Amino acid sequence: MKDFVFYNPTQIVFGEGKTSEIGKYLQGKKCLFLYGSGSIKRNGIYDRVVESLKKHDVKFVEKSGVKPNPVLSFVYEAIDTARKEQVDCILAVGGGSVIDTAKAVAAGFYYNGDVWDFFVDKAKITKALPIYVVLTLSATASEMNSGAVITNESTKQKFNIQAVSLFPKVSILDPTNTYTVPHNQVANGSVDAIVHLLEGYFTKSYPNTPIQDGFVETLVKTIIATTKKILENPKDYDARANFMWSATLALNGLTTAGIGNYEFPNHMMGHSLSALYDIAHGASLSIVFPAWLKYNESNISKRLASFGKAVFGKTNSKDTITAFEEYFNEIGAPIRLKEVNIDKADIDKIAENAVSLATKWGLKTYTKEVIAKILELAA
């Protein structure tokens, strides 16, 4: 085991009906209530949240319209609103996009400069508004970690921040809130959570990590099994619940604690696809990940085989990669660039964009040429 610090103070309140308890947990007098396109108004979540806030005398100001691949311009607007309305906390009702927006706003609220400074390492986050979450889409684990990813539309950069003050105080995980999540978003969430787990699993620097390996294999197996069940029966409570908790545990620090250095190359490349073409994060990963595995197969063949045995019942690295592609196919996630209408001729442009994030993340082996070679395997 390699040295690590593990700290995760987010309180998880898990179960059917817990949405109606959000007001009880919210330690604030007036919150900025962030949400997305308004699906929460159609499925009743909005009403349950508002009722609970009123019951517990929490005032709120609404700001809706957060989009997938959330953008910086919206963050600016929301910071303005938060300041004008003098809120003392943020309530994010949604998935990763809404929660990540909440985190950027929470950090920007107290900062006099441009909030983008935090993303390009020009400034450090030292203080943030307290964040509360009602999760409606399982994928990013933002509900139980301290990171956020925002796209700067003008620079075409999808960059991240991370700070202890960005851990949500309380996150409500009510599996029934995800009953109406459409198939393609379930698939995207499934891919995202799996790749979160496997970035560390396949790139870690420390060899002997039986605890983390077992946890990752357990979670990937559970995610694959429950995704299939959800796609068959969207109201399978147990499947939704196990999927939800797995996705949260997939990036809350648990499975990477002690594995040494690790990298996020698939996210690095996927973020460029999303920044340039606005394709869903999960879809970008289902395209990039098999290609990345193929490019690295000779270096990680033993590990691919042992993972394949534990999760897919396969015995060698090639079959394991095929099993991933078959699984992604089965759930309707794209595995080639052309499936999302990206032309092979664009690879150079994508690689160019990806390199800036590779540099920010210190991924030195990922030159423009290497990235292009990997993307060609997805063509």
Add this chain to the structure above:
Amino acid sequence: MKDFVFYNPTQIVFGEGKTSEIGKYLQGKKCLFLYGSGSIKRNGIYDRVVESLKKHDVKFVEKSGVKPNPVLSFVYEAIDTARKEQVDCILAVGGGSVIDTAKAVAAGFYYNGDVWDFFVDKAKITKALPIYVVLTLSATASEMNSGAVITNESTKQKFNIQAVSLFPKVSILDPTNTYTVPHNQVANGSVDAIVHLLEGYFTKSYPNTPIQDGFVETLVKTIIATTKKILENPKDYDARANFMWSATLALNGLTTAGIGNYEFPNHMMGHSLSALYDIAHGASLSIVFPAWLKYNESNISKRLASFGKAVFGKTNSKDTITAFEEYFNEIGAPIRLKEVNIDKADIDKIAENAVSLATKWGLKTYTKEVIAKILELAA
């Protein structure tokens, strides 16, 4: 998945040499420095802690002499010292006994009545001194949970408390601190951690828990494998490290979140053996657990078989129970009452004592007769 609340704000600082950083993490001006028999003076841990406290200008008053199966009279004394010296935090350097004592003192410090009131549910813990830990013995997971167990010598009761304010703020987990832990204590810790994991695994009320099952199986496998390595080579860093983190994760709330109601019948019976005969906690469990499995075999045979397959490579419940006994034997942990010189004739007396804890914990099926029957299987 069953509804749950998961909250664990303890910060874990893991790695070789981290003991020397304790002063940096300690947010207090004067702490009560608790430790055991003084082994920390012989192996150098004491010097490293004191040096770090001095470096960071943290004053301290020492109180040593915490014993295994820590007692209430010592807690009283330590509360007196803490008040007299006006400390503002507690530093526990030791294993579960020292940490549990720290928790009882932390809670008692602010309470005007008898601290034992908390143990017999006459009063609720609402406030406690902040607790910091340097772990020297892996077993109880007290370094990352909110519970504590203390023995009242006059009433012969080994009872527990639990409160959010009792989570340690920071726990240093430095595997090299356990290099000098003697074989029998390694074995006891191994048994304790395994039974922590399996009490929930075999008594849970909710059926479909693939995440928690996989985590438990991973941790038990890791504990068994690393215990054997440690007994062969006490300075095997990786074995000590994996054992240490496994034991912490074994009772920090992770593996029981979502499994519904569960019981601690083996701890209930084990606590009586320790309260009456002052035998080590782990030894009490290695005696009681196989007997409990035998008593319940017909009810949990499927689950015993699937656990046996995952962990021991066995295919039926009987072989799984035998595998436990063989493992306990191999590491020198007792599996029969006579091995710790407890006479079969005492079973009635032990059952009588155990029933009071069964009542406190709401274990209604554990009448005196049932407990006696189980203990007879350990005779």
